[in-house]
Amino acid sequence: MTVLHAPVGVRSIVSFLVAFFIVASSIVFLFDRGQEAQVQMVVDHGHQEVKEKAEAGLLGGSTEAADTSKEECNWSRGQWVYDNVSQPLYSGLKCTFIFPEVACEKYGRKDSMYQHWRWQPHGCDIPRFDAIRLLERLRNKRLVFVGDSVNRNQWVSLVCMVEASIPDDRLKTRIFNGSLISFKALEYNATIDFYWSPLLVESNSDNPIIHRVDYRIIRADRIEKHASVWRDADIIVFNSYLWWRKQNDDMRMKVMYGSFEDGDARLDEMEMMDGFEVAIKKLTEWLGEYIDKNKTRIFFAGSSPTHFRASNWGGEDSNKCLNETEPIYRVGYKSADYSLMAMAKSYFERLEAKGIHVEILNITELSDYRKDGHPTVFRKQYVALTKEQIAKPASYADCTHWCLPGVPDVWNQFLYGYLIMYK
Numbered sequence: 001m002t003v004l005h006a007p008v009g010v011r012s013i014v015s016f017l018v019a020f021f022i023v024a025s026s027i028v029f030l031f032d033r034g035q036e037a038q039v040q041m042v043v044d045h046g047h048q049e050v051k052e053k054a055e056a057g058l059l060g061g062s063t064e065a066a067d068t069s070k071e072e073c074n075w076s077r078g079q080w081v082y083d084n085v086s087q088p089l090y091s092g093l094k095c096t097f098i099f100p101e102v103a104c105e106k107y108g109r110k111d112s113m114y115q116h117w118r119w120q121p122h123g124c125d126i127p128r129f130d131a132i133r134l135l136e137r138l139r140n141k142r143l144v145f146v147g148d149s150v151n152r153n154q155w156v157s158l159v160c161m162v163e164a165s166i167p168d169d170r171l172k173t174r175i176f177n178g179s180l181i182s183f184k185a186l187e188y189n190a191t192i193d194f195y196w197s198p199l200l201v202e203s204n205s206d207n208p209i210i211h212r213v214d215y216r217i218i219r220a221d222r223i224e225k226h227a228s229v230w231r232d233a234d235i236i237v238f239n240s241y242l243w244w245r246k247q248n249d250d251m252r253m254k255v256m257y258g259s260f261e262d263g264d265a266r267l268d269e270m271e272m273m274d275g276f277e278v279a280i281k282k283l284t285e286w287l288g289e290y291i292d293k294n295k296t297r298i299f300f301a302g303s304s305p306t307h308f309r310a311s312n313w314g315g316e317d318s319n320k321c322l323n324e325t326e327p328i329y330r331v332g333y334k335s336a337d338y339s340l341m342a343m344a345k346s347y348f349e350r351l352e353a354k355g356i357h358v359e360i361l362n363i364t365e366l367s368d369y370r371k372d373g374h375p376t377v378f379r380k381q382y383v384a385l386t387k388e389q390i391a392k393p394a395s396y397a398d399c400t401h402w403c404l405p406g407v408p409d410v411w412n413q414f415l416y417g418y419l420i421m422y423k
């Protein structure tokens, strides 16, 4: 770890540098293009409980599947089954609140197989999604997704999953307010929010629209500004993954400790992974100290894989995920980095002693199979394409976010399963 100490005399230089970087970061980056992103959900805890409930026949429709396999139930382990009867759960063209970067059909995607896959865990079923039941569960409550654009992708998915059950437009609203986007089902007084906070702690990427992707500074001991927005929520779904990945070999995370006001500002530079650990540690400490465990359920969404490297599944790297119309069928295929999630889990486990449980939504492997699930060129482009890009669609293909309806709907079925099974 390189330490750029900034004792008293040098403080103003550091101050200048940080200010400079923050200004430098303010290159308008209209929403996110393909390179960024992050998500992940893991279904994890409650292994035993899931098993017991399955045995007691409490899992939605578990009977058929439970009998066909002796394998222990684990939502994260299973296979994609083509099912054009039960899937998709809603129409992307009809969803009032879908976002243009994930509205693939609207932006010209013609193949539709990607909408018809159902995730089938071995040994049990995920509870069947029922929008009304979820809205009842969220009555007078607030659910907040906190994280990056992939978490926003999951938020849009959940909003589309429930809004089809509220045909009257006067009974649903969506309000944009800076880093916060708020969906409300008025009859239920149910709120489903998304809050932009891609690195979890305070950082130079906190502006939801203006954030540079390749030069990042986090504040190791500052999370309060963000926490004040989500601390009163009944349910929180955090994510953080892709922003910690290196965009190039030299990329390192700048980490600021202390503050200029207190005269103890110090700037470190470290591996991206170590930066992730700093952020998770801060989040864990904050939750341990301040979260109302009697009120707030906490989830952490597992890492959402990208599909930029086609050679991983036998394709041409230069094509990225362009024209992919079917999942990867090779059982056990993995390309995402599973270690960040494991690290996060090891920190969250320290909260158990205080009676605080963080549920990991382990959606990484199931998403890893879905090279066909990304918008590629079928999304709104917020920055005009150049001639070179138009000539070479793979150069701007988005293999990070997910078309809706699609893969994040399953992540939300996991979330739904936890919310209705474990009150």
Ligand SMILES: *[C@@H]1O[C@H](CO)[C@@H](O)[C@H](O)[C@H]1NC(C)=O
Binding pocket: 043, 044, 045, 046, 047, 048, 050, 073, 074, 075, 076
């Ligand atoms: C599912 O399997 C993973 C990997 O073996 C494990 O970490 C996790 O605890 C299991 N979760 C459940 C709910 O069984």
Ligand SMILES: *[C@@H]1O[C@H](CO)[C@@H](O)[C@H](O)[C@H]1NC(C)=O
Binding pocket: 084
């Ligand atoms: C659903 O898929 C089956 C098998 O692929 C096919 O025969 C059938 O025509 C499809 N139905 C619809 C409504 O697309």
Ligand SMILES: *[C@@H]1O[C@H](CO)[C@@H](O)[C@H](O)[C@H]1NC(C)=O
Binding pocket: 139, 140, 141, 142, 189, 190, 191
């Ligand atoms: C509506 O929901 C919010 C939580 O989002 C809650 O604080 C408030 O008390 C609810 N209103 C009523 C009338 O129950």
Ligand SMILES: *[C@@H]1O[C@H](CO)[C@@H](O)[C@H](O)[C@H]1NC(C)=O
Binding pocket: 175, 177
């Ligand atoms: C927007 O958020 C701020 C706090 O960040 C709050 O004071 C304000 O009332 C919100 N505005 C709307 C229209 O919700």
Ligand SMILES: *[C@@H]1O[C@H](CO)[C@@H](O)[C@H](O)[C@H]1NC(C)=O
Binding pocket: 292, 294
């Ligand atoms: C949480 O609930 C427990 C048991 O009902 C109670 O003893 C405790 O005071 C509650 N804590 C808070 C912060 O409300």
Ligand SMILES: *[C@@H]1O[C@H](CO)[C@@H](O)[C@H](O)[C@H]1NC(C)=O
Binding pocket: 319, 322, 323
């Ligand atoms: C993708 O599909 C389009 C339209 O079918 C075709 O013109 C193009 O050559 C394909 N590109 C790749 C990389 O397969």
Ligand SMILES: *[C@@H]1O[C@H](CO)[C@@H](O)[C@H](O)[C@H]1NC(C)=O
Binding pocket: 042, 044, 076, 077, 338, 341, 342, 345, 360, 362, 364, 365, 366
């Ligand atoms: C998530 O599930 C995968 C299997 O799908 C497993 O390999 C991994 O260990 C799990 N991660 C966590 C943190 O539970």
